[in-house]
Amino acid sequence: MSAERHLTQAELEAGLAHIRQAPKTEGVLEMIVRRPGVDEREALEAAELDPAAGLVGDDWRERGSSRTADGSAHPDRQLTLMNARVIALLAQAKARWPLAGDQLYLDLDLSAHNLPPGARLALGSAVIEVTAEPHTGCKKFEARFGREALRFVSSPVGKELRLRGLYAKVVQSGVIRQGDVARKL
Numbered sequence: 001m002s003a004e005r006h007l008t009q010a011e012l013e014a015g016l017a018h019i020r021q022a023p024k025t026e027g028v029l030e031m032i033v034r035r036p037g038v039d040e041r042e043a044l045e046a047a048e049l050d051p052a053a054g055l056v057g058d059d060w061r062e063r064g065s066s067r068t069a070d071g072s073a074h075p076d077r078q079l080t081l082m083n084a085r086v087i088a089l090l091a092q093a094k095a096r097w098p099l100a101g102d103q104l105y106l107d108l109d110l111s112a113h114n115l116p117p118g119a120r121l122a123l124g125s126a127v128i129e130v131t132a133e134p135h136t137g138c139k140k141f142e143a144r145f146g147r148e149a150l151r152f153v154s155s156p157v158g159k160e161l162r163l164r165g166l167y168a169k170v171v172q173s174g175v176i177r178q179g180d181v182a183r184k185l
Contacts, residue, residue, distance in 0.1 A: 004092045006146025013152070015089040019161065020109075022085055027108025029123060029180045030084040033098045034058050041098035046177040049126040049170045054078035055103050067133075075169060076131035079103055082165035083110050086153070090145045099144045102165050106182050110162045120185040126174030127185065133167040 032044040034057050048056040065074035080102040087097045087105055097105055104123075109115070117132035141164075142150040153164040 004096060006148060007090070007092075009148045009152065012089065012148060015085075016157070019083060019085045019089070019163070022083055022107055022109040024109045024114055024184075026181050026183045027106050028084075029104060029106055029176060029178060029182055031094070031097055031105040032176060032178055033103050033105075035060075035101065035103070038063075043098060044178070046175060048173070048175055049079075049123075049128065050173045051170045054170060058103060074133065076133045077167045078169040079128060079167065080135060080165055081106055081110060081168055083108065083161075083163065086163050086165075090149050096144075100141065100165075104176075108182055110166050111160060112162060113160075115162075115166065115184070120171065121168075121182045122185055123182045124174050124176035124180045125172075126170060126176055127172035128168040129171045131167045131169055135162070135165045135167050137164050 032047050034042045034044055034047060034055055036042060036057060037059055050056055054060045060078055061073045063073065064071045065077060067074050067077070081104045082100055082102040084105045084107040087100055087102075088094070091097050091099065115130045117130055119130045121128050137150040137153050152158055158164065
């Protein structure tokens with residue numbers, strides 16, 4: 001995956017109008033990424049979602065979490081979703097989207113106003129539920145997309161719009177495919 005230049009704050013802010021135009025009730029699943037191991041990414045045409053495993057074949061369960069008392073996988077951090085318009089702006093090339101570390105990239109308004117905790121999305125034959133866990137940027141995100149990108153997604157507007165994305169969990173197993181429409185329930 002080629003390195004791209006990091007965008008300036010002005011360039012990032014210029015993309016906000018397009019990001020705000022993301023669909024509110026139905027949006028396309030633009031990319032599915034499985035993370036079989038640390039810093040490993042596999043872009044998939046289709047995947048299975050399971051209430052116990054999350055995205056089948058992803059390392060979510062094995063990786064565990066520092067946010068649980070015993071270090072086990074956090075049940076409310078099973079899936080990571082990111083707005084496709086945001087990652088398109090930050091990454092500048094679709095081949096770089098997986099570097100964000102998220103699993104599902106949707107052309108959908110992921111803001112807390114549009115998808116509060118508990119909101120459900122039908123996706124393929126699966127159903128997922130937005131959780132209250134905050135999804136924030138990290139050092140890897142900053143290294144891959146730049147300090148200004150981290151500031152952008154962490155700003156008050158960035159948090160309001162959930163530019164860094166959101167966490168969800170699987171409530172009904174099913175198969176999802178790139179190009180599926182995610183629909184608010």
